[in-house]
Amino acid sequence: MTYLSRIRLNPLRTKTQSFLRNRQALHAVILGGLSRQPVTERVLWRLDTTNRHRLSLLVLTETRPSWEHLVEQAGWPSSDDPQAVIKAYQPLLNQVARGRQFAFRLHANPVSTTKKPTRPSPEQRDRLTASLRPRGVRVPHRTAAHQLRWLRDRLERWGFQPLTGDHGPTAYLVAQERLSFDKRDGEKSRRVTLESATFEGLIEVTDRQTAQRSLLDGVGPGKAYGMGLITLAPPHPHPAGA
């Protein structure tokens, strides 16, 4: 079974602010919501910041999670409103069929890999010369045009295609953000910097199996930092940007 959860976060609380600053810490607290420890399953999540006064955290897990600790630390623990909603994901997966149309939202880390980076760091140079057939290094797409092309090139690989409107394909870039935080690795700590882009629009399912896989496994890199979760919603009559 797969479950989708939504937890409301109170941005006025100190703990929430530390989670906002550091995706590493947020990832850790999310994994703490799973009872089967150590966590071996793939957990996808996304922080929606469209409402400045109440953030919402979406989490996709394979086992049923529990969010009391997160609500306790960063939500409104004694509020009347339910702070965490957990629902089975199967009803959505059942609706994913060839030709079905959905509105989507994706927060992703658009990157491409290259074996010839223009300015490799010392570590990258070592890695590229270490073996005969080295893995390329990831370089982020920074401009809106590159990020959109990244999305459009990959949608088909993920089992979808963007719907075409009057002004071209209906997939939009709605936000860009550079995330930067310290990742502690034992004694040492190193800086993680990620380019993130949020996409929205209307898509159609072209391949049921592939689309379900992309929904469950996520897309692109940076999944531990809240990227790669595609969410689907009913197609809205007024898509963003129209």
Add this chain to the structure above:
Amino acid sequence: MTAEHTAISGWYLVLRLAGPLQSWGGHSQFNRRDTQAEPTKSGIIGLLAAAQGRRRHDPIEDLLGLSFGVRTDQPGSMLRDYHTVSDLRGRPLLSATVNAKRTQKTTSPPKLTHVTRRFYLQDAVFVAAVNGPRELLESLRDALYGPAFPLFLGRRACPPTQPLLLSPSDDNPQTLWPGTSLLDVLRQVPWQAGEAHRRDRDGHRRTTLPVTIDDPSGDDIRADVPVTFDPHHRDFTSRRIRQEWVVLDDDTSSTREDDHDPFALLGGDR
């Protein structure tokens, strides 16, 4: 509540008044040029007359019979312009006193520049509805599509942004708005505020906008009805108005979060 102005016809001309700057003078004279918080009736009648190509001394009696209502979609903010005046020949400015020949004396000691105060609304958006005989409204609408003189929002330096005319249907941009009253029409017109203003109001599901409409039994008076625009006999009379609110159930004003609800397709089981 008081009865509203009886509609002359069931048709309304709806204007969107938006631009970087607008300035709607009320009692402004001399060196201080104020702006009202919303468009004046004289400003709108002047705009319509300019579109038709009337000159300042041409009669405007037919336009004075129009009834008028304005809705504030985005209030904007006040801008005070630092503005100096001087004689372009470099001579001293004139004083208020006259000599024996009844010509104005120059200032002594000579005063070469002085500051005038001009006020503008920046970033404001208004929706104005005008009611009158249908033929007149249609001729005004046609004139606004091809204005004879340049149109401006209260002052010559304030050009309007497009679209100036709003129409109820996208298919036929030349249609008038049907309605039973000014208030009814101003309730129908979608919210015209810009993207940034909408974002500031994120989270308000319903939009409440202030409206000022002509009403013979209204409880307030505005002295902004022109008798004539003739520069030698400029004169204004007053009109009675009523101030109201309209509530728009505008789904574009809802938060973006609600636009995308991944739980909408997940059914009711928990």
